[in-house]
Amino acid sequence: MKKRPTILDVAKKAGVSKSTVSLVLQNSPSVKIATRDTVNEAIKDLGYVYNRSAAGLRGAASGLIGLIINDLRNPFFTEFAASAQMEFARKGYATVIANTDEDPDVQAQVIESMIEHGVSAFVISPTYGEDTSAFDRIQRANIPTMQVLRQTDKRTDLFPFASHNYAAGGVLATEHLIGLGCRKIAFVGGLENRPITLERMTGYSEVMAARGLQVTAFHDRPSRAFGREIALHIAAEHPGIDGAVCFSDLVALGMMSGFAEADIRTGEDIRIVGFDDIEESCLAYPGLSSVRCDTASFGKKAAEAMLAWIVDGTRPPDTQRYDVELIARQSSTGLKRP
Incomplete structure (x- = not known):
């Protein structure tokens, strides 16, 4: 730059x-x-930027990284933020972290404030919205910026993007359920037509189409409450569904609760696979099968990539995706009984 x-x-x-x-x-x-x-x-x-901190330092020398996250209430994003922050700290960089709560206006405000206070770089998991002015502001300020986990600005030549291979995860989850005998598999969660929803659903849709199986989707904000609601709806209105690939573990955990309430046995009457493999996946009962994205490792790698950019001038690739793996547990494989 x-x-x-x-x-x-x-x-x-x-x-x-x-x-x-x-x-x-x-x-x-x-x-x-x-x-x-x-x-x-x-x-x-x-495009001059006034540093209100009056430290007289800008660029990499300021040692301050802006880490902006769309939803820190979600343990998936919290784990990423914590991992990235720790890696920056190990290399001597302080991190200012902001939660935008999926609000584009808050995101724009936070970006402006961090620019004024002289951040060296941004790592942003952005909120969705049509307005690109916040990223335009970053461009004018000439601050190295990475988009992570979500891509909202198409200019990856300016704002490189790194994430997980969500489509491959959808394939793994769906093939796993089919291998266990499921044929009526639903995709549950995620706001319809959001890029992240489409990414996570793509692998599922492709596998179902290739096997000549019907695609069934239930969309809404990915939360435990929605998962429980849909489980009760499926129990009452779609009893033939025998498997579910969930947008996130939060949705899957909510579904497990809902099916228990409806006296339907997860892992036997219906098989469920989540996405993200948050810590609670292995602590729940039954254990939740999930597509592991290894977010902790990803956070470390994202921080390393940014430091290489601002310290050594080694710019990250325009787009980079990291491998995922399926962790099979009782929610899909079934409960072991004596």
């Missing part, structure tokens, strides 16, 4: 002194309105 503009560059473009630019940045009333407008126009044209 090109060198970021300095306060001297702003002064030169506006035809004023450095001290005048400083006064404008500090909102001093002593600067005439016309001069203030000229300086602000130069700031906008150059």
